[in-house]
Amino acid sequence: MTVTTSRGGALDRPRSEEWLDRHAASVMGTYGRPARVLVRGEGAHLWDADGNQLLDLLAGIATNALGHAHPALTGAVSAQLATLGHVSNLAATPVQVGLAETLLRTCDAPEGSRVFFTNSGAEANEAAFKMARRTGRPRVLAAEGGFHGRTMGALALTANPAYREPFAPLPGGVEHVPFGDVEAMAAALADTSAGEVAAVVLEPVQGEGGVRPAPAGYLAAVRRLTREHGALLVLDEVQSGAGRTGTWLAHQQPHHLGDAIAADPAMRPDVVTLAKGLGGGIPVGAAVAYGPAVAGLLGVGQHGTTFGGNPVAAAAALATIHVIERDGLLDRARHVGALLRDGMVAVDHPLVLGVRGEGLLLALVLSAPVARDVTAELLGAGFVVNAVAPDAVRLAPPLVLTDAQATTFLDALPGVLDRVLQRSGPPTGGTA
Numbered sequence: 385m386t387v388t389t390s391r392g393g394a395l396d397r398p399r400s401e402e403w404l405d406r407h408a409a410s411v412m413g414t415y416g417r418p419a420r421v422l423v424r425g426e427g428a429h430l431w432d433a434d435g436n437q438l439l440d441l442l443a444g445i446a447t448n449a450l451g452h453a454h455p456a457l458t459g460a461v462s463a464q465l466a467t468l469g470h471v472s473n474l475a476a477t478p479v480q481v482g483l484a485e486t487l488l489r490t491c492d493a494p495e496g497s498r499v500f501f502t503n504s505g506a507e508a509n510e511a512a513f514k515m516a517r518r519t520g521r522p523r524v525l526a527a528e529g530g531f532h533g534r535t536m537g538a539l540a541l542t543a544n545p546a547y548r549e550p551f552a553p554l555p556g557g558v559e560h561v562p563f564g565d566v567e568a569m570a571a572a573l574a575d576t577s578a579g580e581v582a583a584v585v586l587e588p589v590q591g592e593g594g595v596r597p598a599p600a601g602y603l604a605a606v607r608r609l610t611r612e613h614g615a616l617l618v619l620d621e622v623q624s625g626a627g628r629t630g631t632w633l634a635h636q637q638p639h640h641l642g643d644a645i646a647a648d649p650a651m652r653p654d655v656v657t658l659a660k661g662l663g664g665g666i667p668v669g670a671a672v673a674y675g676p677a678v679a680g681l682l683g684v685g686q687h688g689t690t691f692g693g694n695p696v697a698a699a700a701a702l703a704t705i706h707v708i709e710r711d712g713l714l715d716r717a718r719h720v721g722a723l724l725r726d727g728m729v730a731v732d733h734p735l736v737l738g739v740r741g742e743g744l745l746l747a748l749v750l751s752a753p754v755a756r757d758v759t760a761e762l763l764g765a766g767f768v769v770n771a772v773a774p775d776a777v778r779l780a781p782p783l784v785l786t787d788a789q790a791t792t793f794l795d796a797l798p799g800v801l802d803r804v805l806q807r808s809g810p811p812t813g814g815t816a
């Protein structure tokens with residue numbers, strides 16, 4: 385087989401090294417040198433340019449909820465593209481309306497709620513940020529360890545100084561409080577010397593911050609506080625949503641807001657942002673505004689994006705949600721998530737401290753800062769994961785992962801950890 389390149393030449397199946405050199409010479413270096421060149425996927429499996437088969441335990445970073453090349457997704461996307469691929473937002477399409485209605489249902493949004501469609505998670509958070517500004521209040525609170533995207537507004541919400549500082553000045557008014565600390569949140573809301581708080585922006589499970597779930601009861605306490613102070617509660621479920629934790633949204637878990645909402649529907653959030661898993665790998669995001677007051681914050685002409693709610697993206701999201709519901713993938717996420725968690729916890733190894741996370745958003749926490757070595761060794765053994773922190777390896781597999789596939793990983797893990805330990809010497813203590 386030959387591959388015709390953009391340079392017009394025909395090459396005999398270039399191998400990974402050659403592709404990586406060409407990547408380095410043509411693609412901007414924002415991601416560092418990629419670990420592999422991938423050419424094909426099916427279900428939870430991937431194949432690289434050298435013909436190696438890999439088990440995908442990362443799913444495009446919590447994105448390919450249905451795995452690769454799922455027939456329902458490829459069918460829906462192909463059919464939509466062959467029917468109506470794109471129109472402007474000066475027109476409505478049945479598929480976009482269908483997705484908005486489906487999201488309002490799955491997000492348990494009350495009467496009067498509305499959806500704004502985006503192409504990414506950062507843009508969904510930008511929309512939420514603009515809603516916050518429209519309250520007229522100057523301040524926004526977000527959490528230390530939080531991640532909300534790389535555009536300037538989303539970056540202002542993101543605490544990590546390494547991401548922020550090269551791009552100062554960022555949009556103002558954002559303050560960061562310790563994650564999980566109700567007292568600190570209460571104090572920040574009560575101190576109005578710099579004005580009142582428009583919104584509190586939180587992830588139910590901090591993803592990029594190392595897969596750290598909010599402590600039980602934290603979101604409910606923050607919801608009560610934000611109600612008292614008239615501030616919006618914005619939940620960034622870009623990574624934790626779309627079924628990944630075993631409920632459609634992570635905050636719907638009983639220990640986050642689920643029990644509280646069951647007792648009092650006014651405990652629902654004001655805005656939920658989604659992207660990553662929503663389109664099963666096709667770029668689509670959404671900001672869901674709960675109730676008419678929040679849904680009305682952005683009026684005609686106050687926000688927009690050309691591709692937002694694109695018919696192909698909407699068809700992808702509808703197909704993804706349909707399959708999650710039809711095939712019981714929320715149950716699967718809970719079940720195989722527990723299997724992976726219990727299996728990793730049970731690994732008796734000096735490098736294993738424990739496991740963090742919920743459902744199929746998990747981190748294997750190590751006793752030494754060797755997550756990169758463990759990730760590289762796992763890749764060599766045929767498993768795709770990523771180092772989400774120096775001492776934590778993230779697993780965010782497709783929701784279709786089978787028990788047998790999870791077991792191959794668990795079986796391989798002790799040997800992988802042994803090899804890392806042999807090379808790095810005994811652990812000197814981790815940070816978790």
Ligand SMILES: *Cc1c(COP(=O)(O)O)cnc(C)c1O
Nearest residue numbers: 504505506531532533591622623
């Ligand atoms: C990935 C992520 C984002 C940014 O999404 P993009 O699609 O990369 O812009 C925002 N918030 C959270 C919680 C994320 O995990």
